[in-house]
Amino acid sequence: DAGVIQSPRHEVTEMGQEVTLRCKPISGHDYLFWYRQTMMRGLELLIYFNNNVPIDDSGMPEDRFSAKMPNASFSTLKIQPSEPRDSAVYFCASSLGAHTEAFFGQGTRLTVV
Amino acid sequence: AQTVTQSQPEMSVQEAETVTLSCTYDTSESDYYLFWYKQPPSRQMILVIRQEAYKQQNATENRFSVNFQKAAKSFSLKISDSQLGDAAMYFCAHSGTSGSRLTFGEGTQLTVNP
Numbered sequence: 001d002a003g004v005i006q007s008p009r010h011e012v013t014e015m016g017q018e019v020t021l022r023c024k025p026i027s028g029h030d031y032l033f034w035y036r037q038t039m040m041r042g043l044e045l046l047i048y049f050n051n052n053v054p055i056d057d058s059g060m061p062e063d064r065f066s067a068k069m070p071n072a073s074f075s076t077l078k079i080q081p082s083e084p085r086d087s088a089v090y091f092c093a094s095s096l097g098a099h100t101e102a103f104f105g106q107g108t109r110l111t112v113v
Numbered sequence: 114a115q116t117v118t119q120s121q122p123e124m125s126v127q128e129a130e131t132v133t134l135s136c137t138y139d140t141s142e143s144d145y146y147l148f149w150y151k152q153p154p155s156r157q158m159i160l161v162i163r164q165e166a167y168k169q170q171n172a173t174e175n176r177f178s179v180n181f182q183k184a185a186k187s188f189s190l191k192i193s194d195s196q197l198g199d200a201a202m203y204f205c206a207h208s209g210t211s212g213s214r215l216t217f218g219e220g221t222q223l224t225v226n227p
Contacts, residue, residue, distance in 0.1 A: 029214055033213075033215070035215075042217055042219050042220065043204065043217040043220075045214045045216075048213060048214060055213070073178075091158065093167065095213070098208075099146040099208050099210070101160045101163060102160070102215060104157065104159075104162075106155070107157075
């Protein structure tokens, strides 16, 4: 397996634009996580899914953020409208079980200007 | 709420020497899981070691071992025979049985000097 695949690797967008980040988890993994990493706040969980169902979205900053997992092999994180403070590295991770190793993608570096 | 604290923002070690990174956590759960992840400049997050709280034996993975003190809520990482490739940001993380979310510490930047 190629691991967790995220796209794009880098994204630069203007304030107010819609941004969509994509993730393909490892096949067979039942859990999918979206994390955000910033210098100020470190690594924080935004949302996670179990068997494609959102379980905990308490970390989603506000209504501008939304995440979907239409099937076991694909998830998106959308920001609409984007703001400069959304600039961060966004990681997707997947795991086989609830407390097993989480495998991370290489992240998407988002810059909102 | 769970919290994870890494009190050493930066550490350095000479190649081939041993270094210990500190981590403390706070949780109200009796059963949980602890992890150390490594993030090299490539920014890929890589699992280094995992510990189940119900296991008294400290986890080891080759040159990496932990000192898990459940009563003190301490979970330090020891790297023996440090190598240049060990240079990275190291994150301590906690996962409770009430959910699957990982709560991360602030990270410790490790420099390995040749």
